[in-house]
Amino acid sequence: MAKISTSSPRQSLYKQIVRQIGLSIMSNKFKPGDVLLNEPELSLQLNVSRSVLREALKMLGAKGLVAFRPRTGTRVRPRSDWNLLDPDVIAWQGEVGFEPSFLLEICEIRLMLEPLTARFAATRGTAEELAFIKDCCQQMQDVVDSTGDYIIADLAFHNAICIAAHNELLQRIMGTLGPPLRASRVVTSRVPRANVEAMPLHWSITGAICNRDEQAAEESMRQLVLSTTQDIQRALDAL
Amino acid sequence: MAKISTSSPRQSLYKQIVRQIGLSIMSNKFKPGDVLLNEPELSLQLNVSRSVLREALKMLGAKGLVAFRPRTGTRVRPRSDWNLLDPDVIAWQGEVGFEPSFLLEICEIRLMLEPLTARFAATRGTAEELAFIKDCCQQMQDVVDSTGDYIIADLAFHNAICIAAHNELLQRIMGTLGPPLRASRVVTSRVPRANVEAMPLHWSITGAICNRDEQAAEESMRQLVLSTTQDIQRALDAL
């Protein structure tokens, strides 16, 4: 059976299939509750062996996207069962376009997490970690005119703070919520000069953390998140 | 090839294998960086066909626990790559015993999430949702003397607040972090009369939310989470 796939020639077949079906689910081509084609037919249609198809389906099952039952078939599970914090699930959603409501939900989570994260960083960060935060902030300042580089530097900045907070689970959550933020930042940066205007807040966060001023760190970060949330809200409203 | 498994006769073979290997990883039988036995041998040792083993491994791979490479083998990934918010990953960790540090990290996340969750519930909850919160609180009061029932009622209470906050992603996170909390509550409830002493705070949260008093709801919830965190901290220190 030949591999005709025009897209990614150097990628394992099962990974391609996982991605393909995953995207089909995210794009609502298969809606929750729908029953997929049975395995023999689906493997025929996708031009792969049943083994590959099954391994792909099992991976989707592990992410909570589908459920299996003999005789009934493989069914797309309700969205509330999806592992929404799985990196692939997030990425696939991004590829087909995030729901605005989902982006706003992420903003709310950030509003809950980031202020206390900054506080913990001020309390627990090592000298090296604080120095790195300052480096990241300076890096943002340096590339403030380049939208793409600025987004990357901004992510690095927030990640550095997260590392200094010394909470592995938190790092995982924030790391997973990073890519969607990057997507929303692309929307945000349509707001002219948003980057430049956000720099003072970034500097005050950096200063507060480096001075071990927990209260100021938490409060500045809250202001920053509120501000970027408003930017995103405006950008989404403009659509 | 016979299924001699003495444990769960009514469970798909691949699910048993996923669980078995998953637990082996959690219990540090396979440490991060370790290379698993190659598939033919491992399938022989586990007494299953290579297909079943591969489907199980793919599921573990989808959860970030292992990575595959031809020639090199299947390797356990570093803990930082694990999908720590995957329900199975959490559950398996619980079965082999949570690390105290992990429980404290969860407490910190709660401290970040729950106060604002309560605030949002006060702002956005429908009349029905608020009534349900009150019901849950009353239920806690009714079973305050039964440790097991109290834990269940407490989870339902916090979940009801989360639902009223109208944030799907938040529900997912809190729902995933629920079972570990249940485990830590078992530890907590060794503290005598902790249940009874926590009821006033629960009632003030309930009252604040039902009165749409955002500020009081947030602050009461913060006090509650801080209080339970201290209980857990004390219980862990006593070990």
Next chain:
DNA sequence: TAGTATTAAATTGTATGACAAATGGGGCAA
């Protein structure tokens, strides 16, 4: 001798075919 290209071995990746087990529905009987 050192550096590079070639080859070979080990492991995962893929395909195929066959049969077992579970399940849901339809038909049959009380």
Next chain:
DNA sequence: TTGCCCCATTTGTCATACAATTTAATACTA
């Protein structure tokens, strides 16, 4: 009508063969 049984459909499991990939040893060359 209601309960039971049987059967068709679908996933679950097994076995085997071969392809593709990658690492490492090996040979070859400058």
